[in-house]
Amino acid sequence: MKKLICYLLVLGLTITTFGCSFLDKEEFVGVKGHVTLTNTKLKESTSTQQISTQSFAIKGITSANSKEExxxxxxxxxxxxxxxxxxxxxxxxxxxxxxxxxxxxxxxxxxxxxxxxxxxxxxxxxxxxxxxxxxxxxxxxLQAAISPNDPGYSKQWNYKAISLPQAWDVTTGSKEVTVAVIDTGVDLDHPDLEGQLDLKNSVNVINSSSTADDDHGHGTHVAGILGAVTDNGRGVAGINWNIKIMPIKVFGATGSGNYSNLITGIYWAVNNHAEVINLSLGGSEPTSSLNSLKVAVEYAYNKGVTVVAAAGNGGEDMIGDLGLLYPAHYPSTIAVGAVNSRLERANFSNYGANLDFVAPGSYIYSTVPPDLTNNDLAITDPSGYKYAFGTSMATPHVAGLAALLIASGQANTPAEVKRQLRLTAQDLGVFGRDKKHGFGLINAYAGVKNAKITKTQVFAGKMNGSIINRTSQVTYPVANGFYSLANIEAGSWYLYGWIDVNNNNLVDKGDYFGKTDSRVSRGLNVNLNLSLITDKAIQYQVE
CATH class of the missing domain: 3.30.70.80 (Peptidase S8 propeptide/proteinase inhibitor I9)
Incomplete structure (x- = not known):
């Protein structure tokens, strides 16, 4: 099967900001700063700015501040x-x-x-x-809304934003990894999901049957992001080309559900051997600190199942609120917010101290049932595909990457998955973890290649043709990206950051690399953005 691998031919290597002397009475003779891994840069043509930004709330979904919550x-x-x-x-x-x-x-x-x-x-x-x-x-x-279906839109900007095409050159997933989609069900007959569904273990919690067919559309859209059939000359691509998606239906045709059905679905997923659970849904705070939903997600966590949950869409006004919905609020889940194509927090995305990561959630094109014409509340289209936005759409990006990490052997337990995502994320907003972006935007390539921020070699040096001569010792950032490089010689030099992803002692294609645009001297705060080298002609020797 021919892989659809996409590369940017040329990618700028240098982005940096610096200033502000920090020298004090102790005369620190070095530089300090922050290092960030960046995803592949989006082209202007992938921007959603040209798309109508009119919002459409999904009818029939109870908001968090409803009188009957x-x-x-x-x-x-x-x-x-x-x-x-x-x-x-x-x-x-x-x-x-x-x-x-x-x-x-x-x-x-x-x-x-x-x-x-x-x-x-x-x-x-x-x-x-x-x-x-x-x-x-x-x-x-559910945590989604309908958007216009503009055929001129570059349909899957979201994958490039998280460096997924480069990750596909490493792994396209595995049929040994199962992701449970606890949602409205999945269109069991959708041609772009054929062969991807775990029908043996699917369940309809609402009526206690094994037929988890989708009569709303939300779950089918989520499933397509996770694992639509790829490289088949049809429809859209999925994050995982190879995967088992376990449909678990806890919502009916109106898109309304309750905690009892949800926790039943979580228990079913765990006991039927799902490795990851996708929860593109949320509710208000449970009655007590000890409650059935918390028990259920902790049960999953303790059984080694990674639970990924939507942060929420801000209620009926579709303006993000401070505070996450449940179960995303719980530390035993991975809480996901949304960004747009400019990598800004989407205005509908909830935020707070418990937010873990952000992922693309605006104008996401994916699979939907083609024939739900009798349901005014449905996400449907005769073509079988539609745009939608919400933290519901962001969540399967993270769940999908979690599946790729498990398939590639980079992580297995929930703690390992979260740590790998954290150490390879693109830091957005305030340096380090913040309320609006968590640890940052997920990075698929860095994740499956184990390109952790803590592996970054930071050093001063001078470039001579294809040779970079180090003029200082090498230091490494801590987990939040901050570094301190001491005992640098006087004068001026460039500052470099490099992750030797290929382990060949060369700065070349597949590595992360960055340098200051101009010479700097000790006593400054210098922040480095590392970009992925995608041009095979770029090669430097570090001595």
């Missing part, structure tokens, strides 16, 4: 290990009936008599000795 006649209760008669007596006392049981999580979904005020009932139940906790069965919502 929880299921009106249901609660979730976790009981102590006590005699069955005690549980039966308590249920009778409050007029509760068991609607469904999540056995492994020891949680019961209880139907409530309409005479009760749910919040008052929750308070009363949490005072009962045989109850661990009781909580509202909060609603969750």
């Amino acid at each position: 929880y299921v009106q006649d249901e609660i979730l209760v976790s009981f102590e290990d006590v005699a069955k008669t005690k549980v039966t007596n308590l249920l009778a006392k409050y007029g509760l009936t068991v609607k469904r049981e999540l056995h492994k999580l020891k949680i019961k979904v209880l139907k409530v008599n309409s005479d009760y005020d749910l919040k008052t009932l929750i308070e009363q139940l949490n005072n009962e000795a045989i109850i661990n906790y009781a909580e509202l069965n909060r609603k969750i919502r």
